[in-house]
Amino acid sequence: xxxxxxxxxxxxxxxxxxxxxxxxxxxxxxxxxxxxxxxxxxxxxxxxxxxxxxxxxxxxxxxxxxxxxxxxxxxxxxxxxxxxxxxxxxxxxxxxxxxxxxxxxxxxxxxxxxxxxxxxxxxxxxxxxxxxxxxxxxxxxxx
Amino acid sequence: xxxxxxxxxxxxxxxxxxxxxxxxxxxxxxxxxxxxxxxxxxxxxxxxxxxxxxxxxxxxxxxxxxxxxxxxxxxxxxxxxxxxxxxxxxxxxxxxxxxxxxxxxxxxxxxxxxxxxxxxxxxxxxxxxxxxxxxxxxxxxxx
Numbered sequence: 001x002x003x004x005x006x007x008x009x010x011x012x013x014x015x016x017x018x019x020x021x022x023x024x025x026x027x028x029x030x031x032x033x034x035x036x037x038x039x040x041x042x043x044x045x046x047x048x049x050x051x052x053x054x055x056x057x058x059x060x061x062x063x064x065x066x067x068x069x070x071x072x073x074x075x076x077x078x079x080x081x082x083x084x085x086x087x088x089x090x091x092x093x094x095x096x097x098x099x100x101x102x103x104x105x106x107x108x109x110x111x112x113x114x115x116x117x118x119x120x121x122x123x124x125x126x127x128x129x130x131x132x133x134x135x136x137x138x139x140x141x142x143x
Numbered sequence: 144x145x146x147x148x149x150x151x152x153x154x155x156x157x158x159x160x161x162x163x164x165x166x167x168x169x170x171x172x173x174x175x176x177x178x179x180x181x182x183x184x185x186x187x188x189x190x191x192x193x194x195x196x197x198x199x200x201x202x203x204x205x206x207x208x209x210x211x212x213x214x215x216x217x218x219x220x221x222x223x224x225x226x227x228x229x230x231x232x233x234x235x236x237x238x239x240x241x242x243x244x245x246x247x248x249x250x251x252x253x254x255x256x257x258x259x260x261x262x263x264x265x266x267x268x269x270x271x272x273x274x275x276x277x278x279x280x281x282x283x284x285x286x
Contacts, residue, residue, distance in 0.1 A: 043248060045269040084226040084251065086219045091226035093251065093263070109181050111249030111265040113217075113228060125228070127249040129182035131268040140280035142272055 001085075008090045008116040009083070015114070015121060016078060016092070023098060025072030031058060035120035042066075044130025046138065069137050071099035071106070078110060090114045096128075099136075106136040149225050149254035150218045156252075156259060157213050157229075169193065173258040182268035185276060207275040210234040216247055223254045231266065241274040242267065 001009070011033060018030035034040065040052040040062065048066045052058045075097065082093040091113050098106040108128045115123035134140045147155075156171040158164035178196055180187045190200045211233040219226045227250045232242040246267065253261035272278050 041247070043246060043265075044267055045273060049269075082224075082251075084220045084224055086221050089217065089219045091219055091249065091251070109265075111181075111226075111251070113226075113249060125247060125249070127247075127265045129187075129268045130270075131182055131184060131272050134269055134280040138280070139283045141283055142278040143281035 002087070004087055005085050005090075007119065008085060008088050008114065011116045011119060011121060012090050012092060012114050016080060016094075020077035023070070023072060023076040023078070024074045026074075028067075031055065031063065033121050034058065034124065035117070035122045038121055039123045041125045043125065043127045044133065046130050046133050048133075049130060069101060071101055071103060073099065078112075088116050090116070100139065102139075104136050104139075106132065108132050146256050149220075149223055149252070152254055152257065152259065153218060153225055153227065153252050154215065157215055160211070160213050169197070171259050172196070173255070173260045176258070176260055176262070178262045179264070181263070181265045182271075184266075184268050184271040186266070186271055187268065207236050208233055209236045209238075225252045225254065226250070227252065235275050237277060239274050241270055 015030055015033040018027065018033065021027040022030050034055050036055050038055055040058045042049050042062065048062060052062050076099060078094040078096045080092050080094045084091045091111065094110040094112060096108045096110060100106055111127040113125035114121055152171065155164055156168060159166050159168040159171060172193060174193050176193060176196060178190045178200060185203055186200065190196045211231065214230040215227060216230055217228040228247045229250050230245050230247055232245060234240055248267055249265040251263040252259055
């Protein structure tokens with residue numbers, strides 16, 4: 001593993017650890033690992049889906065909308081199951097345990113793409129089963 | 144005979160899906176290939192071996208997809224497991240274009256020798272449910 005790959009892995013591991021703390025309700029600092037100019041994409045067709053340009057956009061448009069709808073509890077969080085990296089890019093496959101505000105289980109599966117530069121995440125893509133988010137987090141059904 | 148570079152093999156496979164490569168896409172897949180499509184859509188699941196891939200996954204997909212084009216944006220990885228960021232767009236059988244914005248989705252390929260032995264795809268599941276199968280997400284209850 002090159003020094004760039006080691007740095008990328010370290011930053012991503014810190015992001016994931018802080019995301020876990022957020023999902024458990026212990027902290028809310030995971031966005032501090034994003035560069036001010038980061039591109040942050042959530043895939044799918046949900047109200048949270050889209051590309052957010054810059055940390056301010058992520059905070060004001062993504063987190064402000066999504067965070068109030070997510071349950072927080074010790075034991076919730078993402079567990080990485082595979083890392084595939086090259087240089088400043090790293091893909092993490094992860095399983096998640098979570099819940100809606102009413103406690104319905106929300107256990108999704110994730111493909112997370114990171115590009116890290118100078119110790120900060122400059123590009124992040126969260127790819128997941130967005131239909132599950134519609135059903136559990138947004139409390140909808142297919143009709 | 145020497146093995147093919149995994150990324151070159153994946154590029155050729157994608158070209159074959161786009162009908163811009165002389166080989167049939169199935170020729171790139173091991174007979175015991177395992178294809179996993181994330182989510183709970185009618186296209187989702189774990190398809191083990193070419194018969195399941197052809198008879199269930201591909202036949203179901205052909206029923207809802209008229210035209211498909213896949214573009215590789217990134218290939219990441221230095222070994223036999225390669226992560227990809229793909230732009231998958233096309234036209235549904237009902238005539239609706241899908242992903243004309245060019246959103247990216249994740250995919251992971253495992254390669255052995257001259258064959259792809261596993262594909263883990265993370266498509267936009269809410270787009271599959273809504274655009275390809277024509278369903279809508281309806282609130283469970285009104286407030």
